[in-house]
Amino acid sequence: MxxxxxxxxxxxxxxxxxxxxxxxxxxxxxxxxxxxxxxxxxxxxxxxxxxxxxxxxxxxxxxxxxxxxxxxxxxxxxxxxxxxxxxxxxxxxxxxxxxxxxxxxxxxxxxxxxxxxxxxxxxxxxxxHFCLTHTYTGYPMVKEARQLVASGELGTIRKVYVEYPQGWLSAFEEGTANKQAAWRTDPTKSGLAGAMGDIGTHAFNLLEYVSGLAVTQLCADINTVVPGRKLDDDGAVLLRLSGGASGVLTATQVAAGEENNLRLRIYGEKGGLEWQQADANTLQVKWLDRPTEIRRAGTGYVGSFARHNTRTPAGHPEGYLEAFANLYRNFALTLQAELAGETASPEALDYPGIADGVRGMAFIENVIASGRSDRKWTDFTV
Amino acid sequence: MxxxxxxxxxxxxxxxxxxxxxxxxxxxxxxxxxxxxxxxxxxxxxxxxxxxxxxxxxxxxxxxxxxxxxxxxxxxxxxxxxxxxxxxxxxxxxxxxxxxxxxxxxxxxxxxxxxxxxxxxxxxxxxxHFCLTHTYTGYPMVKEARQLVASGELGTIRKVYVEYPQGWLSAFEEGTANKQAAWRTDPTKSGLAGAMGDIGTHAFNLLEYVSGLAVTQLCADINTVVPGRKLDDDGAVLLRLSGGASGVLTATQVAAGEENNLRLRIYGEKGGLEWQQADANTLQVKWLDRPTEIRRAGTGYVGSFARHNTRTPAGHPEGYLEAFANLYRNFALTLQAELAGETASPEALDYPGIADGVRGMAFIENVIASGRSDRKWTDFTV
Amino acid sequence: MxxxxxxxxxxxxxxxxxxxxxxxxxxxxxxxxxxxxxxxxxxxxxxxxxxxxxxxxxxxxxxxxxxxxxxxxxxxxxxxxxxxxxxxxxxxxxxxxxxxxxxxxxxxxxxxxxxxxxxxxxxxxxxxHFCLTHTYTGYPMVKEARQLVASGELGTIRKVYVEYPQGWLSAFEEGTANKQAAWRTDPTKSGLAGAMGDIGTHAFNLLEYVSGLAVTQLCADINTVVPGRKLDDDGAVLLRLSGGASGVLTATQVAAGEENNLRLRIYGEKGGLEWQQADANTLQVKWLDRPTEIRRAGTGYVGSFARHNTRTPAGHPEGYLEAFANLYRNFALTLQAELAGETASPEALDYPGIADGVRGMAFIENVIASGRSDRKWTDFTV
Amino acid sequence: MxxxxxxxxxxxxxxxxxxxxxxxxxxxxxxxxxxxxxxxxxxxxxxxxxxxxxxxxxxxxxxxxxxxxxxxxxxxxxxxxxxxxxxxxxxxxxxxxxxxxxxxxxxxxxxxxxxxxxxxxxxxxxxxHFCLTHTYTGYPMVKEARQLVASGELGTIRKVYVEYPQGWLSAFEEGTANKQAAWRTDPTKSGLAGAMGDIGTHAFNLLEYVSGLAVTQLCADINTVVPGRKLDDDGAVLLRLSGGASGVLTATQVAAGEENNLRLRIYGEKGGLEWQQADANTLQVKWLDRPTEIRRAGTGYVGSFARHNTRTPAGHPEGYLEAFANLYRNFALTLQAELAGETASPEALDYPGIADGVRGMAFIENVIASGRSDRKWTDFTV
Missing domain, CATH: 3.40.50.720 (NAD(P)-binding Rossmann-like Domain)
Structure with a gap:
């Protein structure tokens, strides 16, 4: 322990x-x-x-x-x-x-x-050792997605879409008993950004993690929709990525009626993939000329990363807490390997770290800068 | 007849x-x-x-x-x-x-x-009389969506997303027997735009039709992804709309593995809606504080526009051809009313016309201009 | 014409x-x-x-x-x-x-x-020539399902489930203006059976059509749920089929809130299939040891029967009327071939006929007899 | 602790x-x-x-x-x-x-x-105190379903369907390294029943728990599909329940390609409900004359039992382990209340107990007896 x-x-x-x-x-x-x-x-x-x-x-x-x-x-x-x-x-x-x-x-x-x-x-x-809790990369089928892209089976990646709609800040909650709303919309506690920091960074991290690409330029429309709010609660961002791909990232907290509908789609020359948190144990893999595959967590055919991050056989849904626990578990396995003088497996070492954190903070600063700029494209600088 | x-x-x-x-x-x-x-x-x-x-x-x-x-x-x-x-x-x-x-x-x-x-x-x-065949506004649950927005039940509209991903032009089809690919990618036949004209205009029309809002500014990232292609095959567009709403429109023909996945989401202060062609007989209506409703074509509770544009009771899926036929049918009802010296019903008169066409062509010219511009926002001019 | x-x-x-x-x-x-x-x-x-x-x-x-x-x-x-x-x-x-x-x-x-x-x-x-309008076998992906079973890819069929839940007769509609309810629940117009005749025969036909198997024995629980109704409005039937498979057929008109949710599942030694009318353009094909496939109407990879019975490319949903029209169309092609002195194609000849009708009526008589019997199994006799 | x-x-x-x-x-x-x-x-x-x-x-x-x-x-x-x-x-x-x-x-x-x-x-x-781990009744939306039925909002219950298809025993796994397969198919370890004991009892428990009804008669078709297997691996059961409802229970381990697709549907005079493990955080509530509701775990509108059994807000999927943990947690809360001399809340006391276990074993004996009988209906005796 x-x-x-x-x-x-x-x-x-x-x-x-x-x-x-x-x-x-x-x-x-x-x-x-x-x-x-x-x-x-x-x-x-x-x-x-x-x-x-x-x-x-x-x-x-x-x-x-x-x-x-x-x-x-x-x-x-x-x-x-x-x-x-x-x-x-x-x-x-x-x-x-x-x-x-x-x-x-x-x-x-x-x-x-x-x-x-x-x-x-x-x-x-x-x-x-250092671990940053970008929960969503802890999902097994997110790891399967990353392994699929890395395998090259989809061909060169061309187009990426990531979206993170929530509705819980649709009204002005700041004055209520909602402690979560209070600090997350307070620039002295949350920082430069509201939605872009709270959920935009998750979407950004998920996108770079799975695609294996780095955002190089962005063009952001950043909004504060609810009157009286001090930070952004909505944004949409055009992206250019390493390797020539382009994309769109959206994150909003004023999509009334939405829960936490994080969704990622990535398309290459030969096929695409789609993952969404609401159906987290499924990865859709789409192909130009054959049926879409429904790959499922816990099956015998998924890759080593998905397998390592699943506790139960297929058909026993694992969720958000298990994804979060995967970060803790992999961090523990890394420490235990070190204490035992062993080398941690690639699967154990696969948790978000300091570099992800720096890029996440750069995302916040760049996206807010772009939101304030009249120029279309802002270089992504760190 | x-x-x-x-x-x-x-x-x-x-x-x-x-x-x-x-x-x-x-x-x-x-x-x-x-x-x-x-x-x-x-x-x-x-x-x-x-x-x-x-x-x-x-x-x-x-x-x-x-x-x-x-x-x-x-x-x-x-x-x-x-x-x-x-x-x-x-x-x-x-x-x-x-x-x-x-x-x-x-x-x-x-x-x-x-x-x-x-x-x-x-x-x-x-x-x-003149009818422009923007098929997708012929779907009954698209009309239900429009009626819902117009009723004010969702409150003031804040955010709109429309996306139209296809994959059929992922490879260079121009030299093949594919006649559809040939003319649609040929600037002498298709015009200024490829994907933006062919499917972007559909997405644009659907968005303005359902939301009842007009695009006032846009910021576009327009790409030609497949080497050798002469027109755009991909684009993403940030939108500003009348009434203060903002949005995103994406249309692409290089999302390998996608069919025709037109999807619309609109959010107001109190709730939102989602419709997608792949499940065309369903309209999801989402609320801040109560369960999402699954409204279905052919039921007794839908509005007069949805009812008018459905031929069979609930549970008998109607599709693309029926939506297309609704345009022809409403045009016919309008002509027949005129011939009979009667006034056509609002439901019959509800088909796309010359004004939609002018705005669609303006969309093409504005979006391509924005794609070529370094300024972030381009005013939508007609 | x-x-x-x-x-x-x-x-x-x-x-x-x-x-x-x-x-x-x-x-x-x-x-x-x-x-x-x-x-x-x-x-x-x-x-x-x-x-x-x-x-x-x-x-x-x-x-x-x-x-x-x-x-x-x-x-x-x-x-x-x-x-x-x-x-x-x-x-x-x-x-x-x-x-x-x-x-x-x-x-x-x-x-x-x-x-x-x-x-x-x-x-x-x-x-x-004679055609019986068992609509559901007109859907392209039902035909794909039949072709898949016939190919042997799923192995010997072991288990079949077909269900047809509706809710429209949940209340006593007989006294109302609902003409459909009136005659369908009247034994002098409908015959020996209510739900079993109206929708049970559809389910039965679909099952035998896709599986290629014949029901040999059945054990039925037949109910009249709504007080005052004169015919059955609900039933569930255990089935034994040729080749050793077993199955379950359910049909009900008192599943309050259901539309027309016809659903078929068939499992063989190596895999299974699932089709449902609510998502009619999709056939799920499941395998013991690899991802589920989402086969879609209008694609290039479907078989000749599905292709013949589709009018538009993938992504343009076709529905109930198109399925119904496929019966008319194939009947027309058969007549035209005959008038032209030609042989109709196997795809054109693939519409329900007199033999389906006789088996459907036998189903009604056998299922009602079984419902009234204390013996578990009733032989399916024609 | x-x-x-x-x-x-x-x-x-x-x-x-x-x-x-x-x-x-x-x-x-x-x-x-x-x-x-x-x-x-x-x-x-x-x-x-x-x-x-x-x-x-x-x-x-x-x-x-x-x-x-x-x-x-x-x-x-x-x-x-x-x-x-x-x-x-x-x-x-x-x-x-x-x-x-x-x-x-x-x-x-x-x-x-x-x-x-x-x-x-x-x-x-x-x-x-005694707790029997019928996992599935630990899901929050299963508890919501039970609370909905108990509220009477659906009216008198008329029809129930529960199904539990798995595919993992489609082949003869008994001779392999699969320890799970070995004992579960061995009558000296598993008991009188295979599939009916392993998963049939889960389905039975779920059905009685949510419906609040007791099975009074059954009629079973019990099969051993895979050659050489010593116990049943498949079954379908017609049910009669207290209060006049009827139903169907199916459980199979030879539905090749299925994971663990437990699904429950219950219909009353005014509406119905549907829950399936593959989408465990959702309860569909269907109504005769208004839109289907999508009720979701973690929201503000669910009842006290669902709320008590959820750890995170809506949009953070909880799964099988959380459902299982709810049994442990409620058992702990019950013990802790007792140790503190307090009365445990109704929500804490809501875990399966000895009476569920007795009925489950009675189910096994009755269903196997019915499977062997030529009579249609077997009284459910304990």
Whole structure:
């Protein structure tokens, strides 16, 4: 069992609970410590509910890192999971890494691209491992999609579409009890972008991960649809990618009635693929001149990456929590391999890392810059 | 029965046959004359196969119009259906209208916007009726969608997405026996645009029809993906619309493995809708805070426009030919009402006309101009 | 053009209109005569609405046959289409055949099995052709399914499921203005069975057609669910088939909220297939150890029977009317081949005939007998 | 944390791993002891892999119960989870209950109905809680379905269909390395039934759970399709239920190409519902005269039972493991309420228990008896 400490995720938070479910599923992590809130009382109460020893529930992330470091190596936290709002990502991550703790960090990686680059330097200077929780690349059929593109069977990729429509911010929720809405639409906590940061970065990461291509230029239409909102809640982006492909990325939080309908389509010279979260265990593979294939998670014919990231045979749907748990599981397998002096498998090493985080932050800055520009194309710079 | 004459649509053509099926379905038209090809032999042979009297199969559209006009009013063609390639739309349409024949014309309406405006003047100066075959607005659940938006139930429209992916031009088909590919990719026959004219105009028309909004600005990425091709085969367009909505239109002919997957989504403050041709008898209506509704053609609860455009009860799927036939049928009902000295119903009058055609040609010119421009936004001018 | 006369199908009828649409679609038939109702006034009015010459609208089927027979061969009706309620199938069909008219007859074929066998003898003694409108076997992907089973690719068939749920008779509609409900639930018009005759026979025909197997034994649970109804409105039937397969057939008219959800699944040693009317242009082909295939109508890879029965390329959905029209079209092609002294193609000859009708009536009698029996298995006797 | 001991589930087993994932997900159980195999070496090795202390890995279930009982109450196992093949369910469950351990038991509950009734007496005589892992009733939208039926909104239930097609036993797998196939087709381990016990009982339980009705009579066609197989691998069953409803249950393991396509449909006077595992987060609710509703897990409008059994907001698909975990979670909540001297909520108490197990075993005996009988209807006796 890997000893896990958590920063953030106290009562009322959303993603902290998801991280705990993901960490628990495969029985590889033991949550032993936490600084669950900057409010010490909330932190204590949260820790108690989670069954932690009171002495390992801390009032701040600094305290957690300092105190855990003083514990014997066999007791102290090995991995710190940071699940705070965006403006509170960088400092605890840096401190943890500099003190020898491996880090799992929620996305978007930091508050700004500058922070992201600085964090990259910290990771590279450390001997620690780093995982960024871009959940959607944890789905087995997303991995199958990536393996399919990489195999060359679709031919050179020409066209990519990724879309992430949500409807939950269709009304002005900022003044309500909805804590999620409050910080995600607050530029002092969320950063430069709203929807583009919260879900646009997911779509961007998914697109680059599966296609194996890098965005090189973009042209963005960024909107704040709901009156009074301080950040963007909608955007559409034309893309140019390495290798000559082009594409479209859309992300919106005002598509009333939509849940979380992330969908990816990629087309090459000979065929295409389609994956959507609402039917996550399926990958459609389309061909120019033969029937569309319905490839399914858990079957005997999928590739090694899909297989590695599935727990049950075909016909037992796995979902969002399993995808999230795949990140935790692969990170654990990587650490365990290192502790055992072994080389982790390519499948275990396949989780999002610091480079994804830097590109994600560059996406935010570039897409917002393009949204404000009169020029059609903005070069994607990092 | 309305007496129909056809220009174009000889052996080997695609859309001519579709027009004939559409005209035949409801038993309202009698195909009595044709100039099916500019090659008189092909025209004759085609007419014979279709069972026409040899004396009413003509060698040119001019001959058809001139000779039919000399026939007694009770015998001569009443409606001319023009199903030639784009460069051969304007001249026969103009001649027919000027000689008192009603016209059904395939889309895009003309070879250029200038021709479109001239044709508009001709229509307005005549006492003839004019129908442009934007097929997709003939589907009953598209009409239901339009009626839903118009009812205001979705609130003010904020976001629109329309996409039309095809894969049939993924390879260089121009040199093959594929006649459809040949003329559609030939700038001397197709006009300024390839994919944008052939299918982009359909997507554009569908979007404006259902949303009730007008595109006011656009920003286009227009590509010729297949080497050697002379016109665009792919494009993505950011849109701004009247009333403050924004949107995305994509149309491509290089999405390998896709058939004809026209899909429309529109979101307002309170809910959204989704329709796709592959499941044409269904309209999904999504709401902020209650279950998605699956509205179905042929049921008792759909509106008057959907009901009027359906022939069978729910559960008997109607398709593309029925949608096409709805255009012919409504045009016939309009003419019959006029002949009877009655007023046609709003449902009968609801078919695409000359104004749709002018906007479609403007779309082509604006979208291609935007594709060539470095400015982000191009005003939509007519 | 083949000259068509219609018996039944006057104002207010449902299936008569469908027959006319089906006959019209491909422009092969010319409706020139009719006895649309046993009420001469209704017949006249219906004929007038359909644009027929008044002198060829008759007051009875006897009059139609007698008078048409006196017309010159080049003018008189060639095919009689009979679209009356079940109790009025046999007599006009027999009279027509005995007077040399080809017959298209709606299903179920007759009022009783005895009538069916007598009609079979009449057909065999005549030189006329006979078509029974089991619509669903007209769908191209149903034909693809049949061709797939026949190819042996699925291995020996082991298991078949066919289901036909409707909800339109969930309430007692008999006393309302619903003419369809009235006669279909009236044993003096419908015959021995309600749901089993109206839709059970369709399911049965579809099953035997695609599987190529014959039902040899059955065990039925037949219910009249709605109080006051005189015939069955629901049933489920265990089946044993030739070749050792077993299966289940269900048909119900009290599945509230269902439209017309005919669905067929067939499994062999190596794979299975699934088709449903609600997605009629798709055939799912499932395999033991490789991805499910989505085969689509209109593609280049489907077999000759599917191709022959499709009018448009893939992506242009065809539906119920096209399936119905395929029966008319193939019947026309068969007659035309005969008139031309040629042999009709296997694809043209592939429409339901007298033998299907006899088996359908046997199904009704056997299934009702089984429903009344305490024995588990009833032999399927004809 | 509840201290969990496991009996069975050693290396190579399937369902034991699923139980561990389910127990881990919500962090309510701590696996502290196990007798993972009747082979002591395998048990030890399995326990080591799972990170258990060697001294709490036992060589037999008797040893586990005896030795754990001697531990202080604050250390010893509280719940025993039994995941052995069917013939090894009864004895360890009885021994555990008689020694004061709560029991979670895999289905079907026992080897025979006689054992089931005896176990029921043991449970009732004890003060222990008992949970039977009929996974599918753990899905939130299955609970929503049950709540909908119970609300009366659909009216009196008339018709029920449940089907469970699998394809994994289409070939003779018994001689292969497939351990799952080996014991499940072995009458000395599986019991009287193969498919009917393995998946038929799931379908039966789901049907009675959601409909709130009890099967009163059945008529079964039970088949062994694959040559050489010793137990049934296919069956179809006509049902009569309390309240006058009728239905059909099918379960097969030879539907080549099917995964685990459990599907339930229930129809009342006013509407119906449809749920299928392949789209587990959706419940379709159909109405006689208004659009079908797509109800989704995680939304604000679902009932208290669905809400209680969901971890994430709408749009984050939860699957089979979450459904399984809901059983563990509700069992834990029930125990924790008891330990706290509180009353568990109706939602927490909603997990399958001993009565479900007895009815499941009765189903097996009745369905096999019916399969062997020549009489049509067999009374469902317990």
């Amino acid at each position: 890997i000893r896990l400490g958590m920063i953030g995720g106290g009562q009322g938070a959303f993603i902290g609970g998801v991280h705990r479910l993901a960490a628990a599923l495969d029985g590889q992590y033991d949550l032993v410590a936490g600084a669950f809130s900057s409010n010490p009382g909330t932190s204590k109460a949260s820790g108690q509910l989670l069954g932690l020893s009171a002495e390992r529930v801390y009032g701040s992330y600094q305290e957690l890192i300092e105190r855990e470091k003083q514990l014997p190596e066999s007791e102290r936290v090995q991995v710190v999971s940071i699940v705070t709002p965006n403006h509170l990502h960088f400092a605890p991550a840096k401190l943890a890494l500099e003190n020898g703790f491996h880090v799992i960090l929620d996305k978007p990686m930091t508050f700004s691209l500058a922070e992201a680059k600085e964090l990259q330097a910290v990771v590279e200077a450390s001997s620690c | 309305i007496r129909l004459g056809m220009i174009g649509g000889g052996q080997g053509a695609f859309i001519g046959g579709v027009h004939r099926l559409a005209a035949a379905l409801d038993g309202q038209y009698d195909l009595v004359a044709g100039a099916f090809s500019s090659n008189p032999g092909t025209s004759k042979a085609s007419g014979q196969l279709l069972g026409l009297s040899a004396e009413r199969v003509y060698g040119s559209y001019q001959e058809l119009i001139e000779r039919e006009k000399q026939l007694p009013e009770s015998e001569r063609v009443q409606v001319v259906s023009i199903v030639t390639p784009n460069h051969l739309h304007f001249a026969p349409a103009k001649l027919a209208l000027e000689n008192g024949f009603h016209v059904i014309l395939d889309k895009p309406m003309t070879f250029s916007l200038a021709e479109a405006k001239e044709l508009q003047a001709v229509v307005e100066a005549s006492s003839c | 083949i000259r068509l006369g219609m018996i039944g199908g006057g104002q207010g009828a449902f299936i008569g209109g469908v027959h006319r649409l089906a006959a019209a679609l491909d422009g092969q038939y010319d409706l020139v005569a009719g006895a649309f109702s046993s009420n001469p006034g209704t017949s006249k009015a219906s004929g007038q609405l359909l644009g027929l010459s008044a002198e060829r609208v008759y007051g009875s089927y006897q009059e139609l046959i007698e008078r048409e027979k006196q017309l010159p061969e080049s003018e008189r009706v060639q095919v009689v289409s009979i679209v009356t309620p079940n109790h009025l199938h046999f007599a006009p069909a027999k009279l027509a055949l005995e007077n040399g008219f080809h017959v298209i007859l709606d299903k179920p074929m007759t009022f009783s099995l005895a009538e069916a066998k007598e009609l079979q003898a009449v057909v065999e003694a005549s030189s006329c | 509840i201290r969990l001991g496991m009996i069975g589930g050693g290396q190579g087993a399937f369902i034991g791993g699923v139980h561990r994932l389910a127990a881990a997900l919500d962090g309510q159980y701590d696996l502290v002891a196990g007798a993972f195999s009747s082979n002591p070496g395998t048990s030890k090795a399995s326990g080591q892999l799972l990170g258990l202390s060697a001294e709490r890995v036992y060589g037999s279930y008797q040893e586990l119960i005896e030795r754990e009982k001697q531990l202080p109450e604050s250390e010893r196992v509280q719940v025993v989870s039994i995941v052995t093949p069917n013939h090894l369910h009864f004895a360890p469950a009885k021994l555990a209950l008689e020694n004061g351990f709560h029991v979670i038991l895999d289905k079907p509950m026992t080897f025979s109905l006689a054992e089931a009734k005896e176990l029921q007496a043991v449970v009732e005589a004890s003060s222990c």
